[in-house]
Amino acid sequence: MKSLVSIREGGLASWALRLVAAAFVIGLVFWVPTSAGAGLISTAIEALTLMSAAMALNLILGYTGQISIGHSAFLGIGAYTTGIFVSRWGFSPWLTFPIAFLIAFVVGVIVSFPASRIKGVYLALVTLALGLVFPQLLTWKKLSWLTGGGAGLPNKDSQLQTTGFNIGRKEGQMLHFEIFGWDPFGDLRRPDNKAAFWYWIAAGVAVIVYLVCRGVVKSRVGRSMVAIRDNETAAAVMGVNLVKTKAMVFGLSAGLCALPGCVVAIKIGSVSPEGITSLTVKGAITFLIVMVIGGAGSLWGPIIGAALYVFVTEKTGEWANDDAIPALIRPLFAWAKVPPGDGIFAVLLILLMFVAPRGIVGVWNQYSSRIVRVLPRPAGAVGPAPMATAAMFTVTDSEGEHE
């Protein structure tokens, strides 16, 4: 394939490209809370939590090839850890992030042991069952002393009447968020300031999840994961410890998936099986859909997929009411009694499987190299490690089949 421009990886031009891409992303992240309205900030928080969960799922599904339709359970563990520790025992919400990570990590490792014997669609079946059982487990009578049953938390027994930050003017309540005397958000009782505060928590979680995924994928463990995905037997022969690697990746994926759960609990201020859609199996299917549409097995795939999903479902959210549909496409959607978001993405998912199984990122990799082609550094050359954005421009063999 000929391309218009060829540049070398690590050269001046490739660094310039990376800088432009990084500046664009960082600019977008800073633009949303400062210039956008509360509605868009709230949508952005939703997108950030969804992309964190999808990135976590990508580790186990996109890179290691182990199908999971039960990641909603791990997100739920995160949400309930924050809910229980904050409202029952008065912990600081900040502390619940590492606690949730650890709990979900342990659960993930436990799940991985049967999973290392169960393969392919059977694993999908078991995880689907797990995803369906989890909300039932929350309403279980034997656990309601902890989870608050079907009504959720906080309830009349809890110490605090919120599962997030206890914002208010009373003694012991929080009014400002200060970092060494710097108060970036102002009075947190104002909805705009509160939304910006949550936005930065969600953004922080997304960045941490991204950096961890990136670190793991580019390491020795990451190469073992891809080896397991492509051919388990061959990987074992090459000296990859299957059980240990799967246990680690499952644990890590589960732990990371719990973090956006904490964000959801903080933002909503209460947890219940019905109140948080993403802890039901519908949530797990959404993680899967956005990850595959964006591009399974690529670092930016889940991010792009999640942003697109939240953007489209938000834009079409009112379309059950026919007058909200733009006149041009009204005949196409007016018959439907529910918003078309899920239908659009289901069709898009099936279509992409036919024409571009590597998702949007795969299409981008295929066509961007016709214009700008970054020649990879020769093997063994010394130099700084490639940066994140480079992954978007590197030429990959997109014809190969990876599952």
Next chain:
Amino acid sequence: MALFFQRLVDGMSYGSVYALIALGLVIVYRGTGHLNFAQGEMALFCAYFVYQFGEWRIPVWPAMFLGMGVGFLLGSATEVALVRPISKRSPFAVFIVTIGLFTFLNWLDGAIWGNQQLPNSGVGSKQLSYPSLFPNDPQDQWLPFGVSIRYERVGILVLVLVLTGLLFLLFNKTKFGLSMRAVASNAESAKLAGIRTNRVLMMSWGLAAAIGALGGVVQAGLNGNVNLGLMFTVFIYGSAAATLGGFDSPGGAVIGGLMIGVIENLASGYLPKWVGQEMKLGVAFVVILAVLLVKPSGLFGTAKVERV
């Protein structure tokens, strides 16, 4: 003892629905080796159709056969248009397509019929409750030894057993059944022997969806209404049944379905504190996990020998 007997009959009638979903899963799995995650949603789609036929004053039995016809068309169209072309790529791609179909069908049900439960006088339903295949008024029951045995429950059980018998005849006594078994055991050789494998696979998917459709109608009838979440749990019970019976054994699927129904009903009846209504699904989860870990081929399936 009377209570035990009643729970047994109730469990078997719920198990009949699981058996129907499991039968659909098994027929598809035998033919193409794929697990159809959209099986439950296909059944739900047909169950909505039967509601619609009821609104048009079509009696329930013809409506049921029409619904099964819709299922047959949906299943065979899915095989021809989606599964056959994509299965050349990878099993993972087929899995994703069935998940896509799952989401799409659930959305489509909501788009056409709305997300409230039906029949619903609020949207002008003419029917009072979802059409039931058997008499289900409160007095329609036998009362031997103080046990309440409802006609509906027994009727469903008999219906499933008759259907199983017919399927047995179809698989074992007809030319089509022979070619289905040939395709299941070795598709390449079957093709060389002159069997139109494509047509057999299309018919298998259609048959599976039609049987599932019956399951959907029966489940909606037992439930009294049809709603968007009706088949999520039923699908899991059905897959638990198929796992327990063995994914390549139709007889196993029926026995597995009845067993799952009985197990969950007895467990929730006798352990109200530990299982109750909330953790019935937990029973199915434990069964799936235990069978896959201990005996992955199930009770009646053939163990697959894999060369590493």
